[in-house]
Amino acid sequence: TDPQSSKPGTAKPESPEPDSRYLFLDPDQQLQQLHQLPLAALRIDDSTGHTLRRLGLSRIGQLANLPRAGLASRLGQQLLNRWDQACGYSEEAIVSVHQLPEWSVEQELELPTDHIPTIEELVRRAICQLAMRLEKGGKGALRLVCRLDLVQKTPLVFQLGLFRPTCDSQHLTMLMTSQMEHLLPSQMQAPLWRLSLAASLIAPLVWRQSDLFQADQAGNRHEMARLVDTLSARLGRKQVLRAQVHRQSQPELAYTLSPLTGLKPDGQPRDTLRKLSSRQALQAAEPMPEDPLRRPTLLLPNPTPIEVAGRWLSSPTPQSQSLLLTQQPATDSARSTGQAAAPARIKTTNGWHEVMAACGPERLESGWWKAASCRRDYYRIITHLGCWWWIYRDLSTGKWYLHGIFD
Numbered sequence: 001t002d003p004q005s006s007k008p009g010t011a012k013p014e015s016p017e018p019d020s021r022y023l024f025l026d027p028d029q030q031l032q033q034l035h036q037l038p039l040a041a042l043r044i045d046d047s048t049g050h051t052l053r054r055l056g057l058s059r060i061g062q063l064a065n066l067p068r069a070g071l072a073s074r075l076g077q078q079l080l081n082r083w084d085q086a087c088g089y090s091e092e093a094i095v096s097v098h099q100l101p102e103w104s105v106e107q108e109l110e111l112p113t114d115h116i117p118t119i120e121e122l123v124r125r126a127i128c129q130l131a132m133r134l135e136k137g138g139k140g141a142l143r144l145v146c147r148l149d150l151v152q153k154t155p156l157v158f159q160l161g162l163f164r165p166t167c168d169s170q171h172l173t174m175l176m177t178s179q180m181e182h183l184l185p186s187q188m189q190a191p192l193w194r195l196s197l198a199a200s201l202i203a204p205l206v207w208r209q210s211d212l213f214q215a216d217q218a219g220n221r222h223e224m225a226r227l228v229d230t231l232s233a234r235l236g237r238k239q240v241l242r243a244q245v246h247r248q249s250q251p252e253l254a255y256t257l258s259p260l261t262g263l264k265p266d267g268q269p270r271d272t273l274r275k276l277s278s279r280q281a282l283q284a285a286e287p288m289p290e291d292p293l294r295r296p297t298l299l300l301p302n303p304t305p306i307e308v309a310g311r312w313l314s315s316p317t318p319q320s321q322s323l324l325l326t327q328q329p330a331t332d333s334a335r336s337t338g339q340a341a342a343p344a345r346i347k348t349t350n351g352w353h354e355v356m357a358a359c360g361p362e363r364l365e366s367g368w369w370k371a372a373s374c375r376r377d378y379y380r381i382i383t384h385l386g387c388w389w390w391i392y393r394d395l396s397t398g399k400w401y402l403h404g405i406f407d
Helices: 027-035 046-054 060-065 068-075 077-087 116-136 169-187 212-235 272-276 332-337
Strands: 104-113 139-150 156-166 192-204 241-245 255-259 298-309 311-313 322-324 345-348 351-365 375-383 388-394 400-406
Touching: 027 060, 027 077, 046 068, 060 077, 068 077, 104 116, 116 139, 116 169, 116 192, 139 169, 156 169, 156 192, 156 212, 169 212, 345 400
Parallel strands: none
Antiparallel strands: 104 192, 139 156, 139 192, 241 255, 298 345, 298 400, 345 351, 351 375, 375 388, 388 400
């Protein structure tokens, strides 16, 4: 090695490139190894590198012997920024580049445009191109993602969920453009320079030959799928839901809502008819033929606390019933002295309501294996205004709640 190579102006014309792109070093050795790398490792432009070579500089370490002000005035701020980023003096944002999905289409525009009809036409062509590829592969899209990259602005992303796999370009175009026509005029803040379209969820297309007497049923399935797709595109995927019943004693946990469009949790596509009219085994919370109004038609997502006063008592004689009213809410000890009964009056955000009729209690308890047990006594009541409500008393706290409404 030339002993004079560390002095400015006397270095070798060019230093060899390292054998590998990656070096694993201890923190105290990073700057020392960095100084030995060629200037090209700083990722500077060709004109700056040519100027530095004319000055006799070939390694990064030689920049440390030169004044920063002189480098900035002669070669620009980019050289110093790259130098500080390499040494760890300043942070650098990394732009990640993802590999395009297999079922995707991308188009860059020579001239950016903000003309909405032109953008919609570009989207239509991209959908047609992607639909042809899906059809050749025997696949159908269950979720479609369209990304519009704007000039120096945040990209716009439109996601489309499908009820069942499809490669119908006209249907997909109608759904995507109907979603865009409401959002593009207000969110188009800059011209479009790149369009990307990808089928992020796909499934095999299953062709079934219908029997002669099942043609109407197959047509109804097809029309129902299109209706669900249209509603999901206009209202949002999370607004078109189906209810699934679970074996839970707590009413608010006895069902879950999931989007109709997309896949099941196990990743398998669901049949149209089963998604719309699946029949579950008899659940504890389902109405019984002899008592169809045992459960409310509207279940509040969160039980509403209410105040109560008095107790609704049945008279020992069948000829009459008596209503015992008190001005103060009944205490737990008062309730425990007699038979369990519904309150005589309840107070909601709309004021006090008199209970004209009551049925109950119906006790619902959670399983012993659950960490937080739940014990409730439910009542069906009719108020003086004719409202049918479903209320309960939490046996652990003694508080009362409104949980459902019989519409």
